[in-house]
Amino acid sequence: MPSPIILAKKIYKTYQNNTLYVNALNGVDMELPQGALAMIYGPSGGGKSTLLHLIGGIDRVQSGYLEVDGVCLHSANEKQLTQFRRDKTGFVFQFYNLLPSLNALDNVCLPLLAKGESIKQARRKGLLVLQQVGLLDRQRHRPGQLSGGEQQRIAVARALIVEPVLVLADEPTGDLDSHSTIELMDLITSLNQNLGITFLIATHNIDIRSAATHLFEMKDGILKMI
Amino acid sequence: MKLLYVLRFLINHIVRDWLRSTLTILSLSMIVFIFFLSSALISDMGNFGNGLIDVPQTLIFMSRNAMLPSDSQINTVDFDSYQTAIQDLFGAHAIKQSYTKIFRQLHYDGRSISLSTLTQDEMQDGADFFLLEGSWPNKKQEIVVTRAFNTITEKSIGDTMTIYGSEFLISGIINSEKWMAAVIFMPVSQAEKLYQTEGIFQLGFIQLNNDVDANLVQQFLETNLNDGDCCSVYQDDHFVALYRDAVKGIRFLARILQLIVLFLIAFGSYNASVLVLNEHEREIALLHVVGFSPKVINGILIFRLWILLFISYLLGYGLALIYSKWYLSNLRLAISGNLIRLEITWDSFLLGAGLIFLFAVISVWFSLRHQYTKNIHVSLQKVFTGRVG
Ligand SMILES: Nc1ncnc2c1ncn2[C@@H]1O[C@H](COP(=O)(O)OP(=O)(O)OP(=O)(O)O)[C@@H](O)[C@H]1O
Ligand SMILES: [Mg+2]
Numbered sequence: 001m002p003s004p005i006i007l008a009k010k011i012y013k014t015y016q017n018n019t020l021y022v023n024a025l026n027g028v029d030m031e032l033p034q035g036a037l038a039m040i041y042g043p044s045g046g047g048k049s050t051l052l053h054l055i056g057g058i059d060r061v062q063s064g065y066l067e068v069d070g071v072c073l074h075s076a077n078e079k080q081l082t083q084f085r086r087d088k089t090g091f092v093f094q095f096y097n098l099l100p101s102l103n104a105l106d107n108v109c110l111p112l113l114a115k116g117e118s119i120k121q122a123r124r125k126g127l128l129v130l131q132q133v134g135l136l137d138r139q140r141h142r143p144g145q146l147s148g149g150e151q152q153r154i155a156v157a158r159a160l161i162v163e164p165v166l167v168l169a170d171e172p173t174g175d176l177d178s179h180s181t182i183e184l185m186d187l188i189t190s191l192n193q194n195l196g197i198t199f200l201i202a203t204h205n206i207d208i209r210s211a212a213t214h215l216f217e218m219k220d221g222i223l224k225m226i
Numbered sequence: 227m228k229l230l231y232v233l234r235f236l237i238n239h240i241v242r243d244w245l246r247s248t249l250t251i252l253s254l255s256m257i258v259f260i261f262f263l264s265s266a267l268i269s270d271m272g273n274f275g276n277g278l279i280d281v282p283q284t285l286i287f288m289s290r291n292a293m294l295p296s297d298s299q300i301n302t303v304d305f306d307s308y309q310t311a312i313q314d315l316f317g318a319h320a321i322k323q324s325y326t327k328i329f330r331q332l333h334y335d336g337r338s339i340s341l342s343t344l345t346q347d348e349m350q351d352g353a354d355f356f357l358l359e360g361s362w363p364n365k366k367q368e369i370v371v372t373r374a375f376n377t378i379t380e381k382s383i384g385d386t387m388t389i390y391g392s393e394f395l396i397s398g399i400i401n402s403e404k405w406m407a408a409v410i411f412m413p414v415s416q417a418e419k420l421y422q423t424e425g426i427f428q429l430g431f432i433q434l435n436n437d438v439d440a441n442l443v444q445q446f447l448e449t450n451l452n453d454g455d456c457c458s459v460y461q462d463d464h465f466v467a468l469y470r471d472a473v474k475g476i477r478f479l480a481r482i483l484q485l486i487v488l489f490l491i492a493f494g495s496y497n498a499s500v501l502v503l504n505e506h507e508r509e510i511a512l513l514h515v516v517g518f519s520p521k522v523i524n525g526i527l528i529f530r531l532w533i534l535l536f537i538s539y540l541l542g543y544g545l546a547l548i549y550s551k552w553y554l555s556n557l558r559l560a561i562s563g564n565l566i567r568l569e570i571t572w573d574s575f576l577l578g579a580g581l582i583f584l585f586a587v588i589s590v591w592f593s594l595r596h597q598y599t600k601n602i603h604v605s606l607q608k609v610f611t612g613r614v615g
Contacts, residue, residue, distance in 0.1 A: 058515060086517025096508050101239045114517040119231055158516065
């Protein structure tokens with residue numbers, strides 16, 4: 001049996017605002033196999049984004065065990081986290097995914113530049129992933145010249161360029177109309193099926209539910225499989 | 227290659243942010259401008275004080291009731307009696323030389339300018355005076371002027387000027403470390419004729435021979451020959467020290483001004499850095515997410531601030547140069563005849579450049595320390611979940 005790509009045991013996360021404590025995660029257990037296309041639903045404030053940030057190595061767990069693709073994130077240091085973000089995961093947010101002063105191609109290339117690859121090589125790969133998301137003809141456009149749906153697909157392309165094992169998406173369709181939503185989900189589904197990339201998506205959108213292989217509900221900091 | 231890429235990216239970035247960038251550059255360049263002017267002022271003040279040479283063993287005589295040299299009135303009879311007294315007490319060879327100067331303060335072209343006489347001895351290159359251009363006065367109605375006079379008034383050799391109703395021709399420009407101010411010099415005989423004050427002058431000088439104790443002579447004269455109005459006796463090096471002290475005050479003020487300016491530059495670059503961090507928090511967070519290490523992000527931010535500071539610095543420098551040029555050809559302010567040149571020097575350029583680039587590193591480091599150690603996760607959350615506070 002292949003080891004799960006995400007393995008979480010009793011993870012807790014508390015935020016502190018001055019004297020106010022918010023328990024965002026109240027002992028989350030999770031196990032997700034490689035190649036899944038998982039979606040997390042749940043009310044606002046339930047802790048979805050918090051969980052995604054922890055799994056993506058952007059934030060740290062308070063206590064518990066969190067392993068993603070063999071990396072123990074609960075005990076990783078800052079350098080290991082940077083490396084993890086760079087090499088293993090891609091992130092797609094609801095909005096503001098791209099640097100406005102760079103064109104689409106250069107935005108896509110950023111993770112490779114962070115890795116230290118040459119600009120030439122990065123751009124060559126960048127063109128390939130732009131082709132994969134069907135936006136090769138938009139390579140010279142700045143984010144401001146692209147539609148919301150196109151921006152999200154560029155963000156997906158940027159996530160793909162490092163050949164990640166896991167792509168995390170936080171309400172990726174939140175700002176999109178139904179047509180763009182369908183386009184984006186088609187892209188994600190085909191990447192999941194053809195390249196075997198694992199996706200974990202936090203969303204409120206019921207319409208995309210049918211694409212999921214695994215469904216979760218997150219409420220009051222507790223994760224349940226549905 | 228990579229550096230160029232980052233440079234292009236950052237310039238692009240700065241240009242896109244043009245309004246904020248322009249304001250930052252303008253305010254920083256004004257501070258840089260003041261930095262250069264205050265540096266120039268300090269070196270001007272330094273020149274005034276350091277240019278003075280003191281002639282040892284020299285006593286200066288001025289009327290006891292005079293505040294300024296030009297108020298002094300000494301007659302030959304009194305001055306002679308001092309010399310006789312010195313010779314009586316300290317020996318016939320106690321005095322090396324003595325001479326007198328007529329000294330006036332003129333108003334010329336809206337400025338206060340000194341007029342002094344030259345002895346025959348002084349009218350040849352010596353310790354005190356150097357002829358820079360032209361010749362010493364050798365005809366009637368000829369004068370020489372100092373370089374400062376020449377610069378301040380733009381009167382030069384061959385020009386004439388009216389003094390006390392008479393026309394004089396400038397025959398030469400001289401330099402003297404002792405007379406750095408704007409001064410007109412004429413031979414004693416001409417001055418006596420011009421002012422019709424034969425037997426009366428403003429300043430008397432007695433240089434003593436080396437084996438005579440100048441302090442002792444001064445004390446003796448001050449205590450025993452102080453009847454009547456004549457004279458206060460100073461020692462030349464005391465005079466110089468007094469002058470240096472006066473200039474030191476102004477120099478100190480200019481230094482404080484410069485320190486304040488340096489502080490402002492440091493503060494300004496810190497401000498610019500914090501501004502960038504806040505305004506571009508999302509972009510910084512994004513760089514973080516895609517895997518740039520804090521170190522690299524720091525480097526990019528320092529580089530960005532450097533570009534801004536570099537532009538501001540060049541702009542401020544350019545403005546200071548232009549102002550300095552304009553000032554020298556139009557304003558030419560002087561402190562008691564000492565020209566303030568406001569010369570923008572290469573030294574201050576390098577000093578300022580070094581300091582400013584250091585400030586940039588420190589301020590980015592400071593502002594980022596805060597960001598990374600405490601806030602990076604919170605800031606990411608804030609940015610990507612649209613949650614504020
Ligand atoms: N930086 C923070 N400081 C304080 N509280 C926070 C912070 N981030 C999140 N929280 C709190 O943690 C809880 C979980 O937030 P989270 O953003 O994970 O919810 P979510 O499920 O993503 O909500 P939404 O569907 O609205 O995006 C909420 O109660 C929220 O107020
Ligand atoms: Mg959320």
